[in-house]
Amino acid sequence: MTQTIKKYFDLYLKQLxxxxxxxxxxxxxxxxxxxLNKGDFYLKSREIQTNMGFICEGLVRRFYINNxxxxxxxGFTKENEYVTDYPSFIRQIPTKYYLQCLEQTKVVNYPYTxxxxxxxxxxNSEMQGRYIAENVLTILSDRVESFLFNTxxxxxxxxxxxxxxxxQRISLxxxxxxxxxxxxxxxxxxxxxxxx
Numbered sequence: 623m624t625q626t627i628k629k630y631f632d633l634y635l636k637q638l639x640x641x642x643x644x645x646x647x648x649x650x651x652x653x654x655x656x657x658l659n660k661g662d663f664y665l666k667s668r669e670i671q672t673n674m675g676f677i678c679e680g681l682v683r684r685f686y687i688n689n690x691x692x693x694x695x696x697g698f699t700k701e702n703e704y705v706t707d708y709p710s711f712i713r714q715i716p717t718k719y720y721l722q723c724l725e726q727t728k729v730v731n732y733p734y735t736x737x738x739x740x741x742x743x744x745x746n747s748e749m750q751g752r753y754i755a756e757n758v759l760t761i762l763s764d765r766v767e768s769f770l771f772n773t774x775x776x777x778x779x780x781x782x783x784x785x786x787x788x789x790q791r792i793s794l795x796x797x798x799x800x801x802x803x804x805x806x807x808x809x810x811x812x813x814x815x816x817x818x
Contacts, residue, residue: 695797
């Protein structure tokens with residue numbers, strides 16, 4: 623095992639705060655690293671996600687294609703986050719989303735089959751799974767609520783306050799799609815804010 627791969631495995635295992643040393647050793651045996659280039663897809667619509675991915679380096683955009691053929695960005699996944707369509711992953715059904723790399727991305731993969739085996743062998747694994755599910759649910763819920771209760775300007779300000787490191791890494795086109803506004807509207811919002 624190369625030092626780089628060991629470093630990525632260690633990074634993944636470090637965030638498993640409920641796992642014992644024995645559990646981590648079981649998990650380590652099942653991990654793999656995948657390197658994807660800018661533009662590559664981690665997952666495409668109609669595919670079944672067979673690995674839970676954890677980004678060590680890089681950035682992934684989650685989007686779907688609407689009925690008019692337009693790409694609608696629904697999220698970004700960066701370092702130290704799980705890259706997944708979790709609801710379809712846990713049910714092992716085809717996803718409706720595309721997960722595309724916006725830059726070279728290095729992902730630690732943990733197979734679904736090994737995850738289910740660890741749930742049977744180790745009680746703490748179930749707790750870790752619940753923790754991941756709660757994080758995903760919170761992200762999805764926050765996104766829905768932002769459209770219900772916030773203006774486009776408030777959504778933009780919230781995004782840049784919570785993700786200052788992403789502003790230089792994503793295009794205005796992808797950001798405006800994520801915010802649910804046209805690119806020209808985003809430009810007006812940015813101009814208005816810069817004059818304050």
